[in-house]
Amino acid sequence: MFYNQGYAGGTAARRYAAIHSGSRTESATPHGLVKILFDELLVALESAALAERQGDRMKVSDKQARAMSILFALESSLDYDKGGDVAVGLAQIYREARRLLLVGAKERSAAPVDEARAMIAEIADAWNRIG
Numbered sequence: 001m002f003y004n005q006g007y008a009g010g011t012a013a014r015r016y017a018a019i020h021s022g023s024r025t026e027s028a029t030p031h032g033l034v035k036i037l038f039d040e041l042l043v044a045l046e047s048a049a050l051a052e053r054q055g056d057r058m059k060v061s062d063k064q065a066r067a068m069s070i071l072f073a074l075e076s077s078l079d080y081d082k083g084g085d086v087a088v089g090l091a092q093i094y095r096e097a098r099r100l101l102l103v104g105a106k107e108r109s110a111a112p113v114d115e116a117r118a119m120i121a122e123i124a125d126a127w128n129r130i131g
Contacts, residue, residue, distance in 0.1 A: 038124035
């Protein structure tokens with residue numbers, strides 16, 4: 001029997017993604033864990049913007065919540081003693097990305113989410129070059 005995404009296919013895909021994500025994090029270095037967070041954040045932001053354009057409010061809410069959670073995790077992992085001004089700058093960027101997500105939700109607009117994604121993509125690219 002064949003399944004489409006609306007039946008068991010969506011559930012199976014989510015389970016596979018959870019297993020894949022779990023195996024990625026188990027073997028990752030601290031630098032690799034941050035890379036995974038950036039990768040997941042970019043996907044969540046892109047998905048939120050796309051869902052906003054499609055008018056899928058439930059998916060928008062889900063992906064915005066995921067993005068917010070990751071942004072909080074990234075900010076809470078900052079070491080202000082060792083990172084100094086860089087850590088402060090990153091915290092400000094993460095807070096601005098969260099603000100833009102809230103603006104997007106309030107205005108039901110993908111544009112602020114796209115702006116947040118662009119900011120995070122720059123940091124993610126720099127992070128990937130470091131490692």
